[in-house]
Amino acid sequence: MNSYCFQFFIIRYIVLIALNDNYVWTIKSSHENNGFHHLAGICQLYNGTICNEYLKNSFVFISPNTTINDLEERLKAAYGVIKESKDMNSNCRKYALPSLCLSSLPICRTPERTNLLYFANVAMITNKYSGNETRTKRFVSKDAKNKHSFLKKKSVYYSDVFTKDVSSKYPPTRDSENLKRICREECELLENELCQKEYAIAKRHPVIGIVGVEECQKIPQHQDCSTLGITIEVDESENCYWEDGSSYRGVKNVSASGKPCLRWSWLMKEISDFPELIGQNYCRNPGSVEKTPWCFVDDISLDRNMEPCDIPKCVDKIWLSIILIFGVVFATVILISILLLKKKKSRGMKNIQNINTPNAGNNIYGNSQINANQESGRTLNSPMDPISIPSKNMEKNSLLRIPHFTLQDVEFFEELGEGAFGKVYKGQLIQPNKKMINVAIKALKENASFKTQQDFRREIELISDLKHQNIVCILGVILNKEPYCMLFEYMANGDLHEFLISNSPIEKKFLLQLEFLQIAMQISEGMEYLSGHHYVHRDLAARNCLVNEGLIVKISDFGLSRDIYSSDYYRVQSKSLLPVRWMPSESILYGKFTTESDIWSFGVVLWEIYSYGMQPYCGYSNPEVINLIRSRQLLSCPDNCPTAVYSLMIECWHEQAVKRPTFSDISHRLKTWYEGHVKISNQKS
Template identity: 90%
Template sequence: MKSYCYQSLISLCIALITLKDYYVWTINATYESNGFQQLPGICQLYNGTICKEFLKNSYVFISPNVTIYDLEERLRAAYGVIKESKDMNSNCRKYALPSLCLSSLPICRTPERTNLLYFANVAMIKNKYGGNYTRRKRFVSKDSKNRHSFLKKKSVYYSDVFTKDVSSKYPPTRESENLKRICREECELLENELCQKEYAIAKRHPVIGIVGVEECQKIPQDKDCSTLGITIEVDDAENCFWEDGSSYRGIKNVSVSGKPCLRWSWLMKEISDFPELIGQNYCRNPGSMEKTPWCFVDDKSLDRSIEPCDIPKCVDKIWLSIIVTLGLIIATVVLISILLLKKKKCEMKNIQNINTPNAGNNIYGNSQLNTNQDSGRPSNSLIDQIGIPSKNIEKNSLLRIPHFTLQDIEFCEELGEGAFGKVYKGQLTQPNKKTVNVAIKALKENASLKTQQDFKREIELISDLKHQNIVCILGVILNKEPYCMLFEYMANGDLHEFLISNSPIENKSLLQLEFLKIAMQISEGMEYLSGHHYVHRDLAARNCLVNDGLIVKISDFGLSRDIYSSDYYRVQSKSLLPVRWMPSESILYGKFTTESDIWSFGVVLWEIYSYGMQPYCGYSNPEVINLIRSRQLLSCPDNCPTAVYSLMIECWHEQAVKRPTFSDISHRLKTWYDGHVKISNQKSEIN
């Protein structure tokens, strides 16, 4: 009977929910204006389609001032972005939708109690003010005792409604223990290992981010949680490996030298490609990189090293078992035969002439199995080959960057401040005792675990970039705080400042040959990045650096100063976006591709020929977005050749597929540059 009453009450509540929007907003305003906490949320039966697979017949928690229909539309838009995304790893993609659904619509454990509490609050506020909400502030300020009396009645009301469940005596919120949220361990595996890049993009994405991605560190540890089905591939009974060990899933976590294995996610690049590595430090051979299972170990002389594990081959083990079994059988037969021979000695006088097998010779002496068994064990040469990472960086793509200590560098002056901390000019003493100027990107001390992981992720992303027009990383310091990345130092600062300092305002100017040389180097650097499937997302003059000899290199290591704060704008999310350098598909849909980088390159060309002027100068960021959407493009800068401006217009084509490629842009700029060089040489010869 009691259950029937609860169900009836829930049906009534849900009917009222569809009419609650304006009423709840008014009640919330009243509730908050009197110093009380916000009204608790409500539980509603999920009847949508996007999350039907995960939330069918479940009551989900709806926060105040939002409806389930609003959330459904946001989820629909986010799912559309996920389906069209080309950047998402296949091993991560299958967890994207359940993660979004269970994050934005957590399941209610006690829907009846939560809804009773919601309407209890509404009823109490209505009774308190008699429906007159317009005079609530003056009424409360007139008599402060009324508020105390109201709180006391509210507390009694809660006790009357919830007399058995202590956890429900406070208003249920998203952080309440009344909600069944995603399992924290699985959330952290997604964010920090399996979907590290995708999780970071999702939080900043203007469409996905607004749905709500879980902050894993804020999720309570609870056994009764919503699982995403992530499993760690482990087989306790597996104690040998087949072939090269790429399918080995045992629990061996010590190297051949007895050193404990380190967790794979600490050092392995792109762990999302190898789901068998998540959440563990067991010996593995991901992607058949080596001939046997191996792991990372601590090696003070080498900072980090990799070693094989002492795991036998299953073939050797089987043959060894067969041989031992045969040996026991033969020995048993021989023993029985001897006993029988002694017993029937008198009847079998010729028994002494029978030749019995010599177990030692036949099984262990001349057999080829002994050779095979030895060959299955790792040799010292293999250890030497794998254990020296400085000689195998290119081979394994695991330990790519030289490691230094704080004693190897000297901090000279502060250059600016980036997302991770301050950036300094310094000097690095190399192993050959030579010193070289470097830019030091230091991680601020006591940084959060998330910031440290982002810092490590950036090292992994840029470690493979080697090009004459890309600012390359020279090394890292990871043994002691402050952790640092070391880059080659560019003497003339960023391109934006260089253009301004060489502009007519400073009574200087650049030659057409110099304009083309700058543009050509940037296009060649971007051609290299796009060829390696990298999308820059923030190509601008401020993110290009200039060295002596007019050498220009693309950078993005966060030398962001306050003077550039006006270049970024928040669009429907917490992320700051450089809208003046972005095409409409990136602004509206958060779609970043090589084609959007080509649009940005067109804006960089405009910056070069404008001597560093801000694009759409004089317009606010919202006005710039409207200008871009209405195809009002930047005008041709003074003294800019028609051919170059035509190239800018091509880069700004409304249809991304019709924009020129970086290869085509580089070819054209090089042709123009060579033509100017030829003309300059001819003039020199005439003079």
């Protein structure tokens, strides 16, 4: 038996004796006090079925408070959701299961060492909190000499564990142990390029998110990692293209005018449909949208910043090669013939001056050279087929992102405030038809970090798919030059909170019951759309709804800029600034944000509407508000608020999230009440 096995059994035996002597409570308590109960883990042989293809005969790292069987059930549930999901792109779907398996069950490189550290930790805690050595004495021997010998061996063992691998941390954790994690490069390709939308949805999904999706930036760089099999399609030897170039996989990354190509993931909307674009900036023709390979370049003088690449057609190259080869062979044959002829004539004639020189018109060398040059010149210099540059209406082309504009297309008027990425301005946009429209411009602050720029682009990716009459939609972006900007439709009457105050009895104005219902109905329909597309707003409030002329209300600031790529479940930290007056107890206490927590917030928004923008729990501090919510002391009914509407608020504030009404149900009720009021108003008139 080798030394590791011997040490393993000794330590495990110590633990079993200690546990049998009623030390369970002591160990658990000391674990919790020292943080080990939540951090230490152990390696176990995988014996499940759902991940058998990727983890067969592998020892996997299991965190505390869970088992392989628990993880197996969660993985089965998550994979069931993925198989039925309509939001999963086919090119991304094949990586879903291996990604989940290898994320939640990383492979142990040194399982024996990890388990020895784990049991050593338990044994040390047991001995530390036992209060005496009598039980250890009984286990070892009653003889003092044997006891001394055993303790000496144990001391040598502890020294061996802690000094052989100084890079390890103790106790073993997911981040400190010698684990084989997903290759970071592949993880980032999935999250940032191939499966952007899918990754965002997975991290927020209540079933998939709880299994655990890797945070790519936290994965250590390691050559020996678990690969998902993602390959970047590149053929360095390919220097020409066939047909329209859609199958070109060469490494040309400069446009015809010599400008460097930009990375495809920066400017393509549906890159998941074209896996040949991931992780690169080479010339390509995805989806055969053009007649030759092309790429994006950073040139504001171009419409859409697209340029063709100077790559020859393979057919032209073949004919050129044939002509050149034929010319070389023909010239060689002629040269050999001349040499043989000269040799023959030199033997038969003594006076070489008698040889007649053929005239230029019959000089076959000259003619062949001229013809060859003309032919090869025509082949080399034949103009490329004209490249059609798409118009500014990018929606006609499903391959490209939302419309791209330049800084010359917008005019900045005034500063409206400051958002998560930088300042927000009011401005005007010159449309392709030369028509000017007012826009809200969200600018990314200059010299932003690479991560902030990534978050900025990810937000564009996510909100570009939102199209609803009660959602503030993005009109275009400016990404060719700093400051990078997002352009939104401008809402003339500002945010709903200010609108309610300016139309309140304090200002000697008031709103009709029909208008209250019209505002609430539009917000509920917008939220019904968001929840149906797997979006959790997290900060639904009157201040985040905008009002346009004609009492058109639209939801804004979907909470994406703050934390959309993390799980719906996170530990609320003291540094976090959370809108507790709009949050249910499960969000305040456990950091759990779901559609049901948005429904609670909608109930508070209803209260704001009927209170003309009054602050919820006005007069109470934030800690007092938290205590009020936890003790179920709800907001009272606003003045002139119908009983049915206040009853709806109470339903939205149900203590059990599953018993709150859905946004679909809320929209149906508000619409019914609204139509009833319209009918009554028409009868009165």
